[in-house]
Amino acid sequence: MSSSRTKISLEDARLSGINIDFEKMENGEKRYRLMSSDGSYYCRTVAAETGAWQNSHYHKRVTEFYVIQSGWIVYAEIGLNEDVDFRFLKDGESIFVKPFVHHNLFLSPHTIIHTIKYGGEGSEIDWFPSKELDHFIKNLSENDLKDLIKYN
Template identity: 50%
Template sequence: MNEISIEEAKLLGVETIHNVMENGEKRFRLVNQDGSSYIRTESSTIGAWQNSHYHKHLNEIYIVESGWIVYAELAESGELTLKYLKSGEMVSVMPLKPHNIYMSPSTVTHVIKYGCRTVEKPDWFHSQELDRLIKPIAEKELIKMIETRIDK
């Protein structure tokens, strides 16, 4: 087995991108030039919503490694769906579905993005409508909304 250097990987269309987001999350990305990627996200010690968005072409799979998240999705009809996911659970997101994630403190997720064979990059579009509905929901209120599902 031969190791591929960072420089060689970049020439092959694959690079690593790591960031600390405004909400304190740490994101560790492995990104391919075709738009597919893997992202490990580690939340901060304070829970927070990410930014609501949708993709025109990408599919996503969110996997909860540890902790818990709430997945929010906005239907075409305007109906809001909230889904509680704990360690070991996952959710799949199809293109054109406005969605967002609330990550509780000290949570780790894995996100796989695939299926983007388009010249439109990045395939990420803000959903202000979903942000207006969910960003005001604090963790305390969110827990009340889903408390029947949270293990005590």
């Protein structure tokens, strides 16, 4: 049994509703995205040389699945009791984030994560900032997080 594979050009991918987007974020992260016109996407994120928070946000329709390839992250979310809950994740661990959950990630230096977003069903942006969560976490440094994790 032989298989025949043919490369798909970037133009053919675009015509099928698939686009790529590579960018360096304000916090120094590099993001390599593969996005579909149906609102789903895959992203490989490579953290900067210093640890940093991403931007606190939530989605109304999208579910996110984060996988930590190497390094470690601190996942923060506003819990049901409206307190901020923290979770430490390292190589090989993962977390699902459902719609309407205000969340953020702190990536340690050189961490690599993979993010899959799905369920958006449409091309409109489903990303909303969470000033509520930023209020609690944006001033927490890497050392603050290490102390917090040590005592939890």
